[in-house]
Amino acid sequence: MKLKLQYLYLLAFVLIVIAVAEFIGIQSIQVGSVKISLLPLVFAILITMVLGLSIFRKGLMKKIYSKENVGFSSKYLIFIMLPLMARYGADVAPRLEEILKVGWVFIIQEIGNLGTIVLGLPIAILLGLRREAIGATLGLGREGELAYISEKYTLDSDEGRGVLSLYIIGTLFGTLFFSILAPVMVAAGFSIEALAMSSGVGSASMMTGSSSALIAHSPEMTETINGYAAASQLLTSFLGTYTMVFLAVPLQRFMYKLMVRGEKK
Known part of the structure; x- marks a missing residue:
């Protein structure tokens, strides 16, 4: 009770x-x-x-x-999050024809998920992290990365502590960061459509923060922003696992071995 x-x-x-x-x-x-x-x-x-x-x-x-x-x-x-995912599907449907015309862009943007490794892993190593860096830089530390690391290493491992730390940081600061970054990028000259696409990073809260900020800036493009952001989010959620397993993991292992030599495994 x-x-x-x-x-x-x-x-x-x-x-x-x-x-x-x-x-x-x-x-x-x-x-x-x-x-x-x-x-x-x-x-x-x-x-x-x-x-x-x-x-x-x-x-x-x-x-x-x-x-x-x-x-x-x-x-x-x-x-x-499940009702929110259902809402994504409803947002995608009215813009489906328009989205399919630029479908290849959504697929290519998945390569951007490797940026956490290419940029983040060297910085993590320089800061003194070792096995923790594997969990912390595999991706944005959302559910997919959390599940992979927990299955392969367990959350009690150094890798597990790395991904858990990033998951918590992303939950606390990710939405705030994206809510501020979106209007800054609009002012820098990026198109609303491109920023709406990039809102779908695999985190429902971050996508909502980014797309909502874009809508606040350009309310007349609400349907377009919601459609592009939702399609990007759905595609990231679907393809993100395959990108992680077949591209991110091998790349991370290769880079880690190059930067950390002679480590006992």
């Missing part, structure tokens, strides 16, 4: 945070010639991050941020 009561506290807390974030609404910050739109989703993340600090985790907040609640939230996050 005590455990169920903690879940009720968690549900009430989530609803209050959502209400506060929606009350704040979309806020814009002008930085030079760049207009950055901060969405309710960003405020919700910031509120939960701040309240999760140790100085606030007292009394009722300590119960809300308990290990049981954190574990429960992580375990059942996928069920919350």
Whole structure:
């Protein structure tokens, strides 16, 4: 009964945070010639991050941020994402003909997923990481990478700690980063369609943050942005596993052996 009561506290807390974030609404910050739109989703993340600090985790907040609640939230996050995935499919359908005309672009963009290895692995090695770098740089650290690393190395391994760290960092800061980056790239001259395509990086929350920021900038292109972003997200989710297994993993092993010689395995 005590455990169920903690879940009720968690549900009430989530609803209050959502209400506060929606009350704040979309806020814009002008930085030079760049207009950055901060969405309710960003405020919700910031509120939960701040309240999760140790100085606030007292009394009722300590119960809300308990290990049981954190574990429960992580375990059942996928069920919350399922309706969102269904919404992606509904967004893709009206723009299907237009999307198929540039279909090859969506496929080529999958090669961009290798950037976490090409750019991230050398930096991780220079920072002193070793086996942890394998888990941390295999991808964006979403569910696909988490599943692969946990199956191959277990989450108690160095590789597992690497992918878990990135998963947590991505969850906390990824959406905020993409929400800010999207309008900055628009101001830099990139087309809305290209940025909508690049929003589908394999993370539902990051895609939502990026596409919502683009919609806030160009509301007249809402259908196009949603369609392109959703198609990209679906394709990344589908092809991402094959890209990881057949391209990312061999490339990472090759680069790791070159940069870390004489390591005991």
